[in-house]
Amino acid sequence: VREMFAAQLIEEGLLSAEDSSARADAAEARLSDAHKNVKASAAHAPQVSRPPMDASPEPDIKTAVPAEALESLNRQLMAVPDRFAVHPKLLRQMERRKTPLAEREIDWAQAEELAFATLITGGIPVRLTGQDTERGTFSQRHLVFHDVRTGKTWAPIQHLVGASASFELHNSPLSEYAALGFEYGYSSDASEALVCWEAQFGDFANGAQIIVDQFIVSGLAKWGQSSRLTLLLPHGYEGGGPEHSSARLERFLQLAA
Structure with a gap:
């Protein structure tokens, strides 16, 4: 040529x-x-050493939060600016969540939101990405509200009184390999943050399997690099098709063995 x-x-x-x-x-x-330089340097390449692992028992960390603190956070998480028009159907859900926590049970989505809120008010940054994380695939989360008249958005969790850390929330493109790769790199650099990637009903976790295999479960052995990246994975078999149940727990357990 x-x-x-x-x-x-x-x-x-x-x-x-x-x-x-x-x-x-x-x-x-x-x-x-x-080529000659690569061969010469390979002969003197240092061995990758793993960071020392603390073999002592885990400390007894108390994670309880005072009830009054949770009630205060819950009220803030359901608050929107004046003249902000929330969808009528969502208003009913918000009214249920405003009920004092001691008087009812709470669902998973609300417990998750309260947990995130306690983290950022405790100084721990949180980052959450996925195809439909703002709303939640099944309309269960609603971390971001939309004004039905103007289209403006409001995320109460980013306006909490006393929050000393950031809460990043992004709907990521439906490219699991790229999205998870970015979050792995982010989490490796931001070791103080809780970084979560959520493979929702439209995200096929098997599309990101290369990142899991080559980085998440083997990065420590290959480069001495650890990551606090947390994967929220769909693993039920609810009849939605094999691709929607692509996070097979047995695979991850074998990789972590």
Whole structure:
């Protein structure tokens, strides 16, 4: 191919035969030198050492939160600005969640939201991404409210009184390999944060399996690199099709063995 291009350029008077040969020789010399350097450095490559692991028993960390703190957070999480028009159907759900926690049971989505709120008010940054994380695939989460008249958005969890850490929330593109790869890199650099990637009903976890295999479960052994990335994975068999149940728990347990 190079010879064909060179002949065409020579015919058009854009390149001489001598210049073509000289450029080819120079390129080959650069590749040869690079190959020699790689071989020489490989012989002296340092062994990757794992960071020391604390073998002592886990401390007894108290995670309880005072009831009055949870009630205060719950009220803030259901608050919107004046003249902000929430969808009427969502208003009914918000009214149920405003009921004092001691008087009722709470569902998973509300417990999750309260947990996130206690983390950021405790100084721990949180980042949550996935195809439909703002709303929740089954309309259960609603971390972001939309004004039905103006289209403006409001995320109460990003306006909590006393919050000393950030809460990042993003709907990611439906490209699981790229999305999980980015979150792995982010979590490796932001070791103080809780970084979560949620494979929702439309995210096929098997599309990101390369990141799981090559980085998440083997990064410590290969590079001494640990990550606090947390995966929220669909693993039920609810009849939605094999791709919607692609997070097979047995695979992850085997990889972590």
